[in-house]
Amino acid sequence: MQYTEVEQLILHKLQHELPHHLSYHSVAHVKDVIEAATYIAAEEGIQGDDLILLRTAALFHDTGFLHGAKDHEQKSCDIAKDILPGYGYDSSQIDRICGMIMATRIPQAPQNLLEEILADADLDYLGRDDFFTIGDRLYEELSVFGMVSNEWDWNVLQVRFLEAHHYFTHTAIRLRKQKKEENLQKIKDKL
Numbered sequence: 001m002q003y004t005e006v007e008q009l010i011l012h013k014l015q016h017e018l019p020h021h022l023s024y025h026s027v028a029h030v031k032d033v034i035e036a037a038t039y040i041a042a043e044e045g046i047q048g049d050d051l052i053l054l055r056t057a058a059l060f061h062d063t064g065f066l067h068g069a070k071d072h073e074q075k076s077c078d079i080a081k082d083i084l085p086g087y088g089y090d091s092s093q094i095d096r097i098c099g100m101i102m103a104t105r106i107p108q109a110p111q112n113l114l115e116e117i118l119a120d121a122d123l124d125y126l127g128r129d130d131f132f133t134i135g136d137r138l139y140e141e142l143s144v145f146g147m148v149s150n151e152w153d154w155n156v157l158q159v160r161f162l163e164a165h166h167y168f169t170h171t172a173i174r175l176r177k178q179k180k181e182e183n184l185q186k187i188k189d190k191l
Helices: 003-017 027-043 048-060 062-067 070-089 093-104 112-120 131-144 151-164 170-190
Strands: none
Touching: 003 027, 003 048, 003 062, 027 048, 027 112, 027 170, 048 070, 048 093, 048 112, 062 070, 070 093, 093 112, 112 131, 112 170, 131 151, 131 170, 151 170
């Protein structure tokens, strides 16, 4: 598996081809998810080929946005299936990568530890200090799509989302759950 080479290709592609109105689903988000997935994986004892597959899934998980937001997870899998054989990934590895990508679909329903790690990494920011900074980017993006029209609606949406969300891995629960609850309370205080 030639991860380094495919990472360069995909990050370059996302940097130059993603629509500019995607202030949240950006190259910065992809890099953040790769970093969070790598950290959670280390804490959960994942290494070797499994770590490469996880990092690859993190790299590809939002590439579907190159072709629109609707069903972007499935589009991301299609892109992975198209590109990864040329970088030494076999069909069973690509199937596992697609399982991880699909585990990021909301509502999340991961079926194994690697899928749990990617699901947690994708929403790692919910339990971090930069939650509101990153949330502002998502608010901006959703406004462009007409999904929210004002801050009140956004805060109501966030409360619903945060209340329904839960982390899966022991690591994310230990490191992010408490801060996520604090972030949720800050939003509730605004309403």
